[in-house]
Amino acid sequence: MGTAEQRVAHGDDAVADPTVRRRPEAPDRDIPADEHRPLWIEEAASRRRMPDPVRTAAVRAVIIIAVTLIQAMVAFFCTMAGSWLAFPMVISSIVSTVVATWGALDVWVTRQVWNQRYGVVSDPSSTARALRRERRRARRQARADERAQERIRRRGAAGQLSHS
Known part of the structure; x- marks a missing residue:
């Protein structure tokens, strides 16, 4: 029911x-x-998977940022409690913030380097393709004209009588 x-x-x-x-x-x-x-339905990913070096840098950055946030929170609580640990924790939080910034920049730089080395896929536009086609056609025509001129020179020299 x-x-x-x-x-x-x-x-x-x-x-x-x-x-x-x-x-x-x-x-x-x-x-x-x-x-x-079924328990789940596989769908095509909306975005491509990150390359391994970029993913490694991203995981490293997330871990560093998480540790930094925990350190900042501990520093805050130590400061509120008036603990002797407050000063060392604040100093280490500042250092951790610099390291976390480096980690985030590392992800960005690694991604840019990977894209420069492996990620560039060049698809020439239709106008670029047409221009290349025209240049090729002009070069072929110029070579054909040159060969024809050479043939004419050879024939003319072989069958030419003297001008005396």
Whole structure:
């Protein structure tokens, strides 16, 4: 018996719609018997996976930033409590902040370097392709004209009579 049917049976204010057909359910469960869905459905990733060096730098940066935040929080609490540990923790938090900034910059630089070395895919535009095609055609035509001129010179020299 479904939830709406139970409410009607118990006299709740919920109104059950008798025109709605319910699917048959598996015994002792609220799982429809005719539907066996997998636990997850694989979908294509919306973004490409980060390259390994970039991912390593990103993980390193996240860990460093997390430790820095914990240090800053401990420094704050030590300061509020008036502990002797407050001063060393503040100093180490400042140093950690510099290291965390370096970690974030490291991710950015590693990503830029990787893109420069491996990530550039050059797809020439249609105008660039057309210009290259025209230049190729002009070079071919120039070579063909040069060969024709050479042929004419050779023929002319072989069959030429003296001008005396």
